[in-house]
Amino acid sequence: MTEAEFLAIARSNPVNAELERRLRRIDLPQCHLVAGCLFQALWNTRSDRAPG
Numbered sequence: 001m002t003e004a005e006f007l008a009i010a011r012s013n014p015v016n017a018e019l020e021r022r023l024r025r026i027d028l029p030q031c032h033l034v035a036g037c038l039f040q041a042l043w044n045t046r047s048d049r050a051p052g
Contacts, residue, residue, distance in 0.1 A: 010038050012051040013044075016033060016037050019033060
């Protein structure tokens with residue numbers, strides 16, 4: 001899996017996409033989505049469930 005594919009899966013979760021949108025807007029330095037947000041979207045996608 002490429003980095004681009006991983007990011008697309010993470011962003012396919014509507015909650016992750018909204019969090020990313022809001023975090024960009026407030027422009028906090030060193031602010032990241034981590035662990036559970038990313039893993040859950042990937043796991044759901046790999047097990048044929050909705051990303052969210």
